Amino acid sequence: MDLIAGLERQLDALAGQSLTRRRRTADTPCAPRQVVDGRPMLAFCSNDYLGLAAHPRVVAALREGAELYGAGSGASHLVSGHSRAHALLEERLAALESPHLVDAKALYFCTGYMANLAVLTALGNDPDAVIFSEALNHASLIDGARLARAGVTVYPHGDVAALEAKLAASKATTKIVVTDSVFSMDGDLAPLPGLLALCERHGAWLVVDDAHGFGVLGENGRGALEHCKLRSPNLVYVGTLGKAAGVGGAFVAAHAAVIELMIQRARPYIYTTAAPPALAHALLASLDIIEGEEGAARRAHLARLIALLDRELKLQRWQRPVSHTAIQPIVIGANDEALRVASRLHEQGLWVPAIRPPTVAPGTARLRVTLCAAHTEEDVAQLAAALNKLEHEMERTGT
Template sequence: MDAFPDIVAAIDRKLDLLAAHSLTRRLRVADSACAPRQLVDGRSMLAFCSNDYLGLAAHPVVIEALREGASRYGAGSGASHLVSGHSRAHALLEGRLADWLTPHIENARALYLCTGYMANLAILTALGADADSMIFSEALNHASLIDGARLAKAGVTVYPHGDVAALEQQLQQSTAGTKIVVTDSVFSMDGDLAPLPALLALCERHGAWLVVDDAHGFGVLGQNGRGALEHFGLRSPNLVYMGTLGKAAGVGGAFIAAHASVIELLVQRSRPYIYTTAAPPALAHALQASLDIIGGTEGAQRRAHLAALVARLQGALRLERWQLAASSTAIQPIIIGSNDDALRAAASLHQQGLWVPAIRPPTVAPGTARLRVTLSAAHTFDEVALLAQALNQLERATA
């Protein structure tokens, strides 16, 4: 009993250290549906922080499909996919996603998982299960890719952000039996795109897999919203594709699309897939409605509106000290620098009813703390103009 206070004190010292470096995070409680206008901690806010890029999270058609799915399949799945939790809703969704990716991946098959984090762990621990494997990881990859590489038995080497020449040198020098290049498509804190055509050409030349995390591209990029592979017009059996379904698709979960043999390996060997309860089938049912919207006329209109909002924000900002990152996507980071300054800026916006998060290390590099503005097709031009005006005034006021 005497040791217990010492254990707690050790944790408290770690928490105090985070606070001293302005790295403490806090939870805010949303009392309403994900949308630009939200009730947060009991207060009305205009949110520029969700990844609901097409505004489908509160779309009435998707909500009705979720209700219908729950009525048909119940509230939960009851077991893992390989026991009894794999419903017809899961199978239909996987078949449709495989069809969507067939133009880009030979003999494509898809697998639905509970989260994108889990999907990335599944891919890298299965493909990199042998010590004779090497993972070549992009420097700015998402934490889930980093953790997946750590959990794999493969060796890991990191190549600089967007540096195709450095990656080529690493691949040339590698004697690994299995080579796995892994990258985000749209980098979540910068909003820029990976040079996927050049990366794929390297992978084909060196007999490597190219694992693409398209969390922030699926639904938004490409003429039909089918993601980064459609955007760049890529096709190869070397591709292993991960798309999340809780961002632009507005619901939840994620999927992996790859050659059928790769997917079968994941079914047989991937611990994150085998040893977890399947996501509620109602979600998979609702996602069919999301795909209908994404691939149809309404989806095209929403993507066009989103692109216009991005252009409107960029044209309205008049920043002198802060730096708007070079991004053509819905992710529009404003780099401020110090943790304290970023926190103060976010707090000032919050006082004005604008919800824009401050992003600090370790999510971004030290000295690059930022406001991460994310736009949604559900935003209006007037709302974006209001944000731009607030940011311009705030930067001048803090000079």
């Protein structure tokens, strides 16, 4: 019982700091309007940026994939779990990113977390290597750097000059710069052109985690590399397929030598059962939408919703970091106040999560509003009106 008591003390400490997390149970498919814990809600918390998670074409492809390939893969990719669906998806993804990479190949993973662990542990499998990690990188990149044999140095958020000084001073045999493209809690975009120029000058890899950019950024939805018009053999691109693509998993696209190294060395790839091939089959349908006219229309509508929210929000006390992406943070400050705001919104049928440390820095607890191409202008206007009114009421009453 002493062991249990120790855990309960830790949980009590979290509760005392307003840091307890809780799950809600969705009873209906991922969409702006859902039934959650038995109650209708208008959701602004999903990363389903293009609204493809319940798209009829994607759902039909998933059903067809299960009929063709069954429910599971049965083994790891290197044993017997690599299906024709996986192979076709990897070929399609490599072709999609080939304008930005040299001799591009792609590798499909069960999750984005595993993809990031795989990239950094494979490239950084050398004690003489150094990983230069962006200060606001996602937890998966931080954990990948910790697991690698390479040394790790952190550079300040978006600070190209500081990174240049670190690269110039480094004597590492292998240098790996790693960054998110769109930062998941602020919605801002990394200075990728400047980072790539540094990496090419100093002979470093640039690993870009485009979890929140793939499918959304770029004229054809190819992501941050297309958006910034980049091309280089130094690039290693990680794209997530469970957000804008609406299904699940992730991929790494890079020079064929990088991909072959990962097949041989990346433990998160070698030692795990392959994702169900039906998911890969469904993702082919998602990519058809992303690359086609419908995908372009959805991205254009999403851009209009982002601009609408910017116009309609009239906040005075809460802070809004500048973001031109679907991630629209509203910084409240204190943990308990952020929870109260989220709770008041929930009472009105609006599902917006409160994000607190350690996900964000102490004193910057926030609402993380995410917009989706399946939202309507009326949905966004409703949210903005509720936030404007709530800020005014809470400032007036102090509650």
